[in-house]
Amino acid sequence: MVQEELLRVLQNIKLEGFNLSSSLRSLNIQKNKVFISLSVSNPTLQFKNKIKTIIENKISDQFPNSTTELNFLLDKNEQKSTKSSINNIIAIASGKGGVGKSTVASNLAIALKNQGYNVGLIDADIYGPSIPLMFDAENERPKSININNKSLMSPVISYGVKIMSIGFFSNPNDAIIFRGPMATKALKQMIDHTHWDDLDYLLIDLPPGTGDIHLSIVQSLSLTGSIVVTTPQPVSLIDAKKAISMFKKKEINVPVVGLVENMSCLFIDNQKHYIFGKDGGKALAQNEGVPLLVQIPLEQTIREAGDVGRPAALQNSIVSKVFDNLAEKIKDIIDKRNIELPPTKKVKITHNRGCN
Numbered sequence: 330m331v332q333e334e335l336l337r338v339l340q341n342i343k344l345e346g347f348n349l350s351s352s353l354r355s356l357n358i359q360k361n362k363v364f365i366s367l368s369v370s371n372p373t374l375q376f377k378n379k380i381k382t383i384i385e386n387k388i389s390d391q392f393p394n395s396t397t398e399l400n401f402l403l404d405k406n407e408q409k410s411t412k413s414s415i416n417n418i419i420a421i422a423s424g425k426g427g428v429g430k431s432t433v434a435s436n437l438a439i440a441l442k443n444q445g446y447n448v449g450l451i452d453a454d455i456y457g458p459s460i461p462l463m464f465d466a467e468n469e470r471p472k473s474i475n476i477n478n479k480s481l482m483s484p485v486i487s488y489g490v491k492i493m494s495i496g497f498f499s500n501p502n503d504a505i506i507f508r509g510p511m512a513t514k515a516l517k518q519m520i521d522h523t524h525w526d527d528l529d530y531l532l533i534d535l536p537p538g539t540g541d542i543h544l545s546i547v548q549s550l551s552l553t554g555s556i557v558v559t560t561p562q563p564v565s566l567i568d569a570k571k572a573i574s575m576f577k578k579k580e581i582n583v584p585v586v587g588l589v590e591n592m593s594c595l596f597i598d599n600q601k602h603y604i605f606g607k608d609g610g611k612a613l614a615q616n617e618g619v620p621l622l623v624q625i626p627l628e629q630t631i632r633e634a635g636d637v638g639r640p641a642a643l644q645n646s647i648v649s650k651v652f653d654n655l656a657e658k659i660k661d662i663i664d665k666r667n668i669e670l671p672p673t674k675k676v677k678i679t680h681n682r683g684c685n
């Protein structure tokens with residue numbers, strides 16, 4: 330294998346939005362091993378994995394006994410863009426309050442982060458933000474950052490997850506009293522004025538219900554998908570069904586990645602007790618034709634971990650495995666969705682002044 334042949338192979342690789350020739354920083358061959366350095370301006374893990382697979386496959390097709398080592402360098406010369414590059418935006422909804430949206434959102438964020446992804450989390454619960462407490466970040470304040478003469482906010486980073494919440498701008502003991510338009514305005518500010526930089530996943534922890542905030546989210550962001558959380562009891566299932574129906578509506582049309590059944594059972598002396606009923610979420614998922622992502626047990630450690638601001642997914646335990654598996658599943662479903670479906674359109678509000 331000679332360098333010219335290898336260069337020719339690399340130059341023939343065509344990747345949408347990425348110019349391999351101009352990104353190549355070094356190319357070395359030692360026996361059958363190829364060392365390549367590329368400079369990239371979008372260093373999300375998904376982007377790097379995609380390029381890595383394409384280049385490795387192409388080289389091993391042409392030079393069957395070779396192995397390739399790829400190194401990514403951050404493109405320092407590129408002017409920082411004010412626009413963040415966010416690959417996937419996933420909303421976590423429920424319908425009923427208190428069923429575990431924020432718990433699922435925070436543990437999922439950490440499980441995805443643990444798998445190497447760049448993760449952001451917006452606490453869209455304007456009236457009752459829980460994320461600062463769950464991430465032990467109640468006293469943090471987002472810093473302002475100037476990018477290309479535009480003043481933006483830098484998200485608070487806790488356990489490697491980039492977080493934005495109205496809770497960072499208010500006293501935890503004070504009630505947040507906003508009329509609807511003020512709440513949606515505050516949310517829009519957090520979405521539009523935060524410099525997330527490059528993210529593989531941006532999770533949105535929604536408030537309960539199907540109201541103003543939900544509408545504002547689907548108008549402001551192109552959601553890759555949604556996750557609906559429910560307990561197995563009828564009073565939660567009925568609201569979860571409404572949340573699924575909201576996402577499925579023709580005007581909204583956000584794919585439902587799946588259903589999370591939370592507080593599915595309680596272990597006492599290794600015996601399962603179904604205090605909120607058995608398999609209610611599973612049955613709802615089947616009826617609605619959406620995947621059942623996981624059945625999470627009611628565990629004291631999950632509650633305690635949330636309350637002390639160190640989510641259970643950070644511990645190496647049976648419980649953290651539940652969230653690791655959830656993250657794996659979501660990643661696979663989202664990857665498939667991105668191949669099969671076009672990006673979700675933001676919802677446009679049209680004002681109908683007709684009389685019928």
Ligand SMILES: Nc1ncnc2c1ncn2[C@@H]1O[C@H](COP(=O)(O)OP(=O)(O)OP(=O)(O)O)[C@@H](O)[C@H]1O
Pocket residue numbers: 423425426427428429430431432433454457459535536537591592625626627628629631632633635636
């Ligand atoms: N699987 C679980 N095991 C034990 N406790 C849990 C579990 N899931 C959630 N909890 C606890 O239940 C309470 C409610 O959870 P959480 O705040 O995540 O719900 P929510 O749906 O976000 O609520 P809200 O609608 O108010 O935003 C919290 O105290 C949380 O620690």
Ligand SMILES: [Mg+2]
Pocket residue numbers: 430431432454459534535536
């Ligand atoms: Mg919540």
